[in-house]
Amino acid sequence: MKNCVIVGINWGDEGKGRMVDLLTEDFDLVVRYQGGGNAGHTVVNEKGKFALHLLPSGILRPGVVNLLGPGVALDAENLLTEVEDLRSRGVEITPDNLKISDRASLLLPWHRDLDALEEQRLAEKKYGSTKQGIAPFYSDKYQKKTLLAGELRYPEELRAHLRDLLEWKNLTLTGVYGAEAYTMERLDAWLRSYGEKLLPFLCDAGELLSVAQKGGKHILFEAQLGALRDLDYGIYPYTTSSNTLAAYAPIGAGLPSLRLTEVLGVVKAYSTCVGEGPFVSEMFGDEADRLREAGAEYGAKTGRARRVGALDLVATRYGVEVQAATKLALTKLDVLSYMERIPVCVKYRVGDRETERFPFPTELAAAQPVTEYAEGWGCDISGVRRWEDLPRAARDYVRRIEDAVNCPIAYVSVGAERGSIILR
Ligand code: GDP
Numbered sequence: 001m002k003n004c005v006i007v008g009i010n011w012g013d014e015g016k017g018r019m020v021d022l023l024t025e026d027f028d029l030v031v032r033y034q035g036g037g038n039a040g041h042t043v044v045n046e047k048g049k050f051a052l053h054l055l056p057s058g059i060l061r062p063g064v065v066n067l068l069g070p071g072v073a074l075d076a077e078n079l080l081t082e083v084e085d086l087r088s089r090g091v092e093i094t095p096d097n098l099k100i101s102d103r104a105s106l107l108l109p110w111h112r113d114l115d116a117l118e119e120q121r122l123a124e125k126k127y128g129s130t131k132q133g134i135a136p137f138y139s140d141k142y143q144k145k146t147l148l149a150g151e152l153r154y155p156e157e158l159r160a161h162l163r164d165l166l167e168w169k170n171l172t173l174t175g176v177y178g179a180e181a182y183t184m185e186r187l188d189a190w191l192r193s194y195g196e197k198l199l200p201f202l203c204d205a206g207e208l209l210s211v212a213q214k215g216g217k218h219i220l221f222e223a224q225l226g227a228l229r230d231l232d233y234g235i236y237p238y239t240t241s242s243n244t245l246a247a248y249a250p251i252g253a254g255l256p257s258l259r260l261t262e263v264l265g266v267v268k269a270y271s272t273c274v275g276e277g278p279f280v281s282e283m284f285g286d287e288a289d290r291l292r293e294a295g296a297e298y299g300a301k302t303g304r305a306r307r308v309g310a311l312d313l314v315a316t317r318y319g320v321e322v323q324a325a326t327k328l329a330l331t332k333l334d335v336l337s338y339m340e341r342i343p344v345c346v347k348y349r350v351g352d353r354e355t356e357r358f359p360f361p362t363e364l365a366a367a368q369p370v371t372e373y374a375e376g377w378g379c380d381i382s383g384v385r386r387w388e389d390l391p392r393a394a395r396d397y398v399r400r401i402e403d404a405v406n407c408p409i410a411y412v413s414v415g416a417e418r419g420s421i422i423l424r
Pocket residue numbers: 008012013014015016017018040041042043044225295300331332333334335413414415416
């Protein structure tokens with residue numbers, strides 16, 4: 001597993017953080033390659049419970065070097081708050097174990113404002129944004145209207161660049177949304193409080209990764225969200241604004257020439273989805289409340305109640321395909337222990353036809369689930385550590401998923417703690 005990427009197969013919150021935390025033991029470097037402070041990766045280990053947003057989950061292992069690649073939305077405010085929070089809990093974070101690509105673009109204060117202003121304008125048609133400025137940030141990046149972190153090394157040029165951006169951005173803030181204009185004084189204060197504090201962490205990510213690779217180091221890439229939120233291959237427009245797919249990892253990390261040796265896809269034993277958008281196997285009412293409670297499905301970043309549903313084999317198969325997963329981790333199997341019979345969405349009904357293929361986004365809104373039921377196991381499995389000790393019905397459930405999506409399940413997770421895992 002020299003160069004391994006850990007990705008979400010579904011809508012996100014599959015338990016990627018817990019898998020990264022488990023596997024970092026075998027890796028020298030952990031890299032985040034897309035997304036920003038809107039992520040919420042929960043890790044429970046001997047140090048306690050942590051919700052990580054921008055920091056790679058390897059930050060909790062001494063000796064692991066953590067990198068934020070050029071593909072991330074570099075949100076200095078969120079990042080520095082997170083660093084301080086972890087430091088206060090005894091986690092050591094220094095320029096030795098945290099590195100930031102100088103080619104990462106800076107999420108600027110107005111990105112957060114614009115995110116909130118646009119959701120407000122959309123009202124009941126809102127996307128369900130986490131309001132961390134991600135969509136406005138990536139739009140600006142592709143319009144070439146933000147700053148690279150490395151520009152912080154050239155204060156004079158940076159201020160001139162920022163002044164131009166300010167003039168342009170105020171047109172939108174005031175003219176389109178009727179919001180208050182930004183001033184250079186405010187941006188200077190932001191640079192002093194946040195921007196400049198990133199300087200000691202900046203590096204040439206390409207060089208770092210290339211030297212690590214030549215030195216035989218093991219590199220782990222950590223994705224945010226899941227396949228169905230990928231900008232190009234997900235449930236557009238209810239996607240995120242970056243590419244969550246494994247294939248993007250080398251580019252977003254800083255070394256486009258790097259080849260991945262392993263793609264570990266994380267699948268949850270049932271479905272959850274945060275925010276708006278189509279969710280074919282969604283449950284409602286008491287059935288949903290029970291599953292939400294059993295799985296403690298509340299957002300790590302926002303505390304929002306997550307939408308829950310049956311395992312969706314149509315979406316999961318598609319997720320495995322677009323991620324090109326070489327193996328899978330199935331998480332939260334313990335949560336289903338209370339169910340007498342377990343619903344599984346095996347096909348969609350779209351209009352008058354049934355399909356096993358994940359449809360075009362426009363068709364998703366009206367798609368109906370075709371549900372079958374798997375046998376429950378009726379006992380607590382959270383203490384099980386060996387495959388052969390799982391009840392037969394639980395093993396059957398795992399094998400059924402494996403067969404349906406055509407990819408081996410190498411890990412079965414039965415609890416949030418680092419050790420609550422079954423290796424097959
Ligand atoms: P991520 O965004 O993919 O890293 O996932 P999140 O951390 O947002 O959501 C997964 C949640 O499930 C977290 O609260 C984890 O602590 C928890 N979790 C992970 N694996 C398991 C498991 O196997 N069983 C249970 N009960 N909880 C788990």
